[in-house]
Amino acid sequence: MNKKLFRRLAVTNLKKNAMMILPYLITCVIVVSLFYIVTSLSANSGLNTMSGGNLVIDLMKFGNRLFAILSLLFLLYANSFIMKRRKKEFGLYHILGLEKKHIRQVILLESVICSFVTIACGLIIGVGSNKFVTAALSKIIGTELSFTGFVSVGAAAQTIITFTVIFSLIFLYDIRQIQTTNPAELLKGGQIGEKEPKAKWLLAVLGLGLLLYGYTLSLSVNDPEKDIKTVVGAIVCVTIATYLLFIAGSIAGLKLLRSHENFYYKPKNFTLISGMLYRMKQNAVGLSNICILFTATLFVMTTTVSLYFGISHSVANQFSRDISLSAPASDKEKLSELVKFIEKNKKLHSLQTVNVQQYTGGKFEDDLNEDSKSDNFFLMPLESYNRLTSQSLSLAKDEVLVFSGSAAIHSDTLSFALNKVKVNVKEYLRQFPLSNDYSGIYGLERLYIVSPEDGLLAGYFGTDGASDLYYEFDLAGSESDKSDFSYTISKMAEGFGLTVNSRFTFRDSLNVRFGGLLFLGILISMILFTKTALSIFYKQISEGYDDQERFKILEKVGMSQKEIRSTIRRQILIVFFSPILIATLHLCFALPMVMKLLKIAFMDDGVLIVTSSAVSAAALLIIYGAVFLLTERVYRKIAAPLTTSIGRITG
Amino acid sequence: MRILEVKNLKKIYKTRFGGNQVEALSNISFSIDHGEYVAIMGESGSGKTTLLNMMASLDKPTEGSILLNGTTYADIREDQLSSFRRDHLGFVFQDFNLLDNFNIKDNILLPLVLSGRPRNEMKEKLLPLVQILGIEKLLKKYPYEISGGQKQRAAAARALITSPSLILADEPTGALDSRSSDELLKLFSDINREGQTIVMVTHSVRAAGCASRVLFIKDGSIFSEVSKQSTNEDITPKIFNVLSAMSGGGNSHE
Numbered sequence: 001m002n003k004k005l006f007r008r009l010a011v012t013n014l015k016k017n018a019m020m021i022l023p024y025l026i027t028c029v030i031v032v033s034l035f036y037i038v039t040s041l042s043a044n045s046g047l048n049t050m051s052g053g054n055l056v057i058d059l060m061k062f063g064n065r066l067f068a069i070l071s072l073l074f075l076l077y078a079n080s081f082i083m084k085r086r087k088k089e090f091g092l093y094h095i096l097g098l099e100k101k102h103i104r105q106v107i108l109l110e111s112v113i114c115s116f117v118t119i120a121c122g123l124i125i126g127v128g129s130n131k132f133v134t135a136a137l138s139k140i141i142g143t144e145l146s147f148t149g150f151v152s153v154g155a156a157a158q159t160i161i162t163f164t165v166i167f168s169l170i171f172l173y174d175i176r177q178i179q180t181t182n183p184a185e186l187l188k189g190g191q192i193g194e195k196e197p198k199a200k201w202l203l204a205v206l207g208l209g210l211l212l213y214g215y216t217l218s219l220s221v222n223d224p225e226k227d228i229k230t231v232v233g234a235i236v237c238v239t240i241a242t243y244l245l246f247i248a249g250s251i252a253g254l255k256l257l258r259s260h261e262n263f264y265y266k267p268k269n270f271t272l273i274s275g276m277l278y279r280m281k282q283n284a285v286g287l288s289n290i291c292i293l294f295t296a297t298l299f300v301m302t303t304t305v306s307l308y309f310g311i312s313h314s315v316a317n318q319f320s321r322d323i324s325l326s327a328p329a330s331d332k333e334k335l336s337e338l339v340k341f342i343e344k345n346k347k348l349h350s351l352q353t354v355n356v357q358q359y360t361g362g363k364f365e366d367d368l369n370e371d372s373k374s375d376n377f378f379l380m381p382l383e384s385y386n387r388l389t390s391q392s393l394s395l396a397k398d399e400v401l402v403f404s405g406s407a408a409i410h411s412d413t414l415s416f417a418l419n420k421v422k423v424n425v426k427e428y429l430r431q432f433p434l435s436n437d438y439s440g441i442y443g444l445e446r447l448y449i450v451s452p453e454d455g456l457l458a459g460y461f462g463t464d465g466a467s468d469l470y471y472e473f474d475l476a477g478s479e480s481d482k483s484d485f486s487y488t489i490s491k492m493a494e495g496f497g498l499t500v501n502s503r504f505t506f507r508d509s510l511n512v513r514f515g516g517l518l519f520l521g522i523l524i525s526m527i528l529f530t531k532t533a534l535s536i537f538y539k540q541i542s543e544g545y546d547d548q549e550r551f552k553i554l555e556k557v558g559m560s561q562k563e564i565r566s567t568i569r570r571q572i573l574i575v576f577f578s579p580i581l582i583a584t585l586h587l588c589f590a591l592p593m594v595m596k597l598l599k600i601a602f603m604d605d606g607v608l609i610v611t612s613s614a615v616s617a618a619a620l621l622i623i624y625g626a627v628f629l630l631t632e633r634v635y636r637k638i639a640a641p642l643t644t645s646i647g648r649i650t651g
Numbered sequence: 652m653r654i655l656e657v658k659n660l661k662k663i664y665k666t667r668f669g670g671n672q673v674e675a676l677s678n679i680s681f682s683i684d685h686g687e688y689v690a691i692m693g694e695s696g697s698g699k700t701t702l703l704n705m706m707a708s709l710d711k712p713t714e715g716s717i718l719l720n721g722t723t724y725a726d727i728r729e730d731q732l733s734s735f736r737r738d739h740l741g742f743v744f745q746d747f748n749l750l751d752n753f754n755i756k757d758n759i760l761l762p763l764v765l766s767g768r769p770r771n772e773m774k775e776k777l778l779p780l781v782q783i784l785g786i787e788k789l790l791k792k793y794p795y796e797i798s799g800g801q802k803q804r805a806a807a808a809r810a811l812i813t814s815p816s817l818i819l820a821d822e823p824t825g826a827l828d829s830r831s832s833d834e835l836l837k838l839f840s841d842i843n844r845e846g847q848t849i850v851m852v853t854h855s856v857r858a859a860g861c862a863s864r865v866l867f868i869k870d871g872s873i874f875s876e877v878s879k880q881s882t883n884e885d886i887t888p889k890i891f892n893v894l895s896a897m898s899g900g901g902n903s904h905e
Contacts (some may be wrong), residue, residue, distance in 0.1 A: 196752070196793055262770055270764045274752045553748045556709070557809070558737030558762050562730060 006102070010109035013089070019634070020085060020541065024078050025118055027534045031071045032122020032163055034523055037133050038063040040126075040155035044134070046145040051509040056141070056516030063520045064158075067527055072166050074531040079170050081538035083177050085545065090178055100178060107174050115167040119160055126159070127151050140308070141515030142508065197251045197281035204252035207244025214238035215589040224597045231593060238586055239292060245582075246288040250280040271554065271567050279543060279575060286539055287579050290532050294583035294620070295590075297528040301616035302587070302594060302609065304521030307514045309612065310603040315507045317602040320434070321355060321472040322482065323489060324501045328468055329360070334496040335469050341492055349485040351477035357433070359384040362460060362467030368414040368447065377447040378434075379460050379467070385450040388433040398423050400457070401450040403432035414449070421456045483508075514601075529620065533627040536579075540572060540631045544638030551640045564640045572635060576628050584617050652685040654816055654848050655706065660715035662701055662871075675701040676712075677871040683817070683850060688843040690862035691852045692890070694897075698871040699852045700821065706850065707819050708736055720816055737762050741810030745822035747802040749794040749809075756790040759808045766813070776812050784808050784838065800831025807838060811847070818842075820851040824858050836861045856894070860887040867893050 014021060042060035047053035090103050098106075130152075138145040214237030221227045221234070254277050258264045264273060280287075307314075327335040346353055361380035368375045385401070386392055395401065400414065400423045415422045432448045451457040461467055475482045486504035493500035551564050559567075595609050603609075662676040675698045683689055693699040704710035705717060708724050717724045719739055727735050742748075749758045756777070757764075763773050781787040784804045789797055797805070803823060810818050820839070824832035832855070840861055843849055851862060859865045864878040865886065874897055877889045 195795070196754075265760065265764050265770055265773060267765050267767045270757070270761070274750075274757065278752045550750055550752070553750055554761075555733075556742060556744070556748060557765070558733050559765055560730060560733030563733070563765070 006105050006109055009106050010113060013106065014110060014113065017082070017086065020082055021114070023534060023537050024075070024082060025114060027078065027530055028075065028114070028118035028163075029121045029125060030530050031067065031075070031527065032119055032159060033126035033129065034527060035064065035067045035071070035162065036123055036126030036155055036159045037130060038067060038520075038523060039158050040130060040152035041134070041137065043152055043154060044145060046143075050143055050512055051505070052141075052512035052516070055513050056519075059516050059520045063523060066524065068162050068166070070527055070531065071163070072169060074534065075166060076170055076173060078531075078534050078538050079174065080177075081542050083174055085542060087177075103178055104175055107178070108171065111167060111171040111174070115164065119163050119167075122163075123156055123159060127156075137515070137519050140519055142511040197277055199252040199255040200248040201252055203244050203248035207241045207247075207249050209241075210237045211241035211245065214241055218589050218593045221593045221596055224593070224600065231597075234590075234593065238295075238589075242291050242295075242582065242586075243285070243288040246280070246291065246578075247284040250284060250578075251277060254280065267563065268566075268570075271559070272570055275547070275550070275567070275571055276574065279571065282546075283539055283543070283575065286535065287575065290536060291579035291582050291586075293528050293532050294580055295586045297525045297532075297620065298583055298587045298613065298616055299590065299594070300521045300528075301525050301620075302591075302613040303598065304514070304518040305612035305616060306598060306605070306609040307601060307603055308518040310598075310605050310608050311507060311510045311514055313605045313608070314510060314602040315503050317604065319501055319503050319506065321357070322474045322503050323486060324470065324472040325489075325493060325498060326468055326470050326501075327498045329462060331496075331498060332469060334498055335471060338489075338492055338496055338498060339471055342489060345488065346475075346485065349477065349481045349488075351475050351481055351485055353473045354476050356471075356473040357388065358469075358471050359388055359434070360467070360469050363446075364460060366416055368416070369411050370415055375447060377449050379449050379451060379457060381461060382450055382452045382455075385433075395426060395450070395452045395455065397452060397455045399426040399452070399455070400424070401427050401429055403429040403448040416457065423451070423456055525616075525620075529623065533624070536576060537627065537631050537634075540575070540635045541638060543575075544635040547639040555640075561640065565636060568636055568639060569632065572628070572632050576624075576631070580621060580624060587613055587617065653682055654685050654687075654720060655683040655850070656718040657681050657702075657706070658716050658718075660702070660705065660717065661713050662698075662705065662710070663713045674871055676705075678715075679868075679871070679873055680715075681866060681873065681876075683848060685848055686843070686846050688839070688849045688861070688863045689851070690859035690865045691850065691868060692854070692856075692859050692865055692894070693868035693874075697868045699868050702868065703819060703821055703850075703852045706817075707740060707742065708732055734766065737766055738813060739816045741813060741815035741818045743803070743806050743810050743818065743820040743823045745825035747794070747799075747806045747826070749802055749806060751794050754791055754793050755786065755797070755805045758794065758805060759790075759812055761809060762813045776814075780808050780812055783841075798831070799827050800834055803827060803831065803835050804838065807835070807842075811842065816848065818847060818849045820849060820853075822853055823851060824853065824855055832858070856887060856890050859890055860885065865890055865893075867897060869897050 038060050041047070042057050042064060044057075047057050093103055093106070094100070134145050214234045217230050217234035217237060221230050224231055254273055257269070258273050258277075263269060325335060325338060342353065359380060361378055361384060363376070363378055365374050365376055367373060368377065382393065382395055393401075402414070402425050411425070413422050413424055429448075429450075434448065449457075451460075453461060475485065483504040486502040490500050490502055490505050547568075551559075551568070554564060555561070591610065591613060594613075595604070595606055598604070598609060658680050660676055660679040662674070664673045664675055665671075679702065691699050691702065701710065705712050705724075708717075708727070711725075722735075749755075750761070753761065759777060759781070760773050763776070778787070781790065784807060786801060786804050786808065789801055789805065794802055794805070803826075807818075807823075810820075823839075824835055827835060836858055839849055839851070843863075849862075851858065853859050862879075863882075864876065866876050867874040875893045877886055877893060879886055
């Protein structure tokens, strides 16, 4: 046995199994290049310095780990299909006199060749496309990223090491496969007669019940932060239900169809149902995996896409004015200086200040209605309120005016445990000059309480007669001027040590954050999708080989090529599209929960969320359809080749 | 009445890249009458399987024609061929070719289902047939749960259920032990007595001895023919004679 022979054997093996191995190699290349891209982006120096850039770096680092884990799982899975098909081949070598250690050497050589080729190609593609990817990320996050054009050596090294480890693990798995089977079994390969699957009605019903329960849970979530258990419960229920339904439900359903003789004994249904029964038995777990992955992909796409495209919405929800300045009462001088600066410089930027609101008050938290839950409230001195509303109301020392966005608090007295005082509510106001911030979004509802400066609540105002000073206004002018001026103001305010919230700086930082999320979401979707497509491709191919015999017999018994092909097509259609259909169903029931979840990021545009989920699902479906057409062709080639030789009675 | 007519049949196989030509059949002619039980014998590679494939319309001859009930195969449109095969021919194979994912009942009903026959016709035909074949207790079982002989009887039932003009059997006893073989051969004789025409390709002298006529094929053409003069005649010695004559022709016996 010389080395040359092994080398030749390994190379011819790879060539011979090209149709089998090529999709696997292509996936490897894609994964390697994406891994490199993510890794090199996490080292991009431009991201370090920009607002929100650290999050993007963290996201990319997370992506890097996630990709490595996903790669291992999926490549192992796809590889096991290849090994199953190739067992026969190795069995033959064994019979021909190659020892297991020789076969091991052949596999080692093959692995080395494949690993080298895929890592090299992946790196080349990754390096080559890095420029475009950086440009795309820059565009998405709205900030120019520097692109050095050099190969990131660290990223390349990390990619090589990671995938060498992954491929080695896969190689070890292959070796184990060969080691643990005896030659006779190797020769037989996958062709062992299978028993008819039993219908597990209990599990099927349990699956259906869990699914409905999971959906109900998902719909019942109100506040994702508080109902985190319900969220997790819904996810767990639906996941288990998916597996149960694919494993037991499908078989039970098919058996039910089969027991309807008038339906079953029809040319169209007869072979399909009986074939599907076996398909489902072998593939239920795989299909449920695919379904779960699809749901995850749709989920990731929906959230990231709607977050990104809902940025202006989030910004508007969080800030009622373009610029809000605030300072503790002790910094009064600094604030008026900053306001002076703004008044002086706004002309330079050809801008106007409009909707100016100046008021004082403070944000506090206490259990006001004694229900042992703390309430947020904003306490405003009467004088400030009178000024804002141009009134001259007066209140007794123990009296307050209250504006409440919710119906929860409506008692006549409010207690302030912190200062151990009780006050009487003189009036519940219908409206309030300050917009009720994000109270409408969820959870964080805030009471607005107006109290006389010398009242019982005076302690909250501190020595200066007010806790905080607020100065808020909108800018009128061109967008770019507004943005520029916002940054100028922010810089000034920082110099003074004052707090400034600007819609424009906030939007830009959200752009970076959500853009980074979107970017990672797209990459994750790509990876998940490639791998889903890969596994379903191998699933179909291995089924094609299993079905080969069956369709040969069917043709001999009098089934025409046309009928066989239509049966095949419908069988693939069902196997192919059942996971995506169920995933879409999952998504539909998860959408209300997703909407509430996104409210955490102040994103409450339901139409946008529904649209992004619909677009994501449609995009997946289209790409998936293309994979379907490809798979169908390959499958048909294997299961029912169009040559006449298929019809020959014996070999 | 003539059921099958084979006229000047010739088949040449080309190797894939057009290099060598192999003549599998050269000028074969014979005909089969209604109610006949014909065995075709020959060594491996003599061309008998090629012949059977062409009688089954699974393969096309290079020259010559085959007529079943007066219809030339070549005249049947490609898309009609399957249903033609389904309606006029019944197949019994050496390796049974039962589908593992159907139970015995569904395996037997398969041709009827594919033809889109009504449910009550299936019911009417199934029961008497499986009673004759003695497999009525196996209907709910799956192929991998029953013996070879039982499988072959199920396969015979599948071939018979469409009431075909002709049963084509390819080494039907090839994978059976001698007891199951005898049972199957008796079954074939029984259904032949009922009027069913059978053509059987076989290696086995014992199987061929059950037929009313035996055709011997050597190197792609008919070498000889033996027929029973009366139904009870034992033609086994005659068959042995022909076989030894065939192998005496210079080639060593396999």
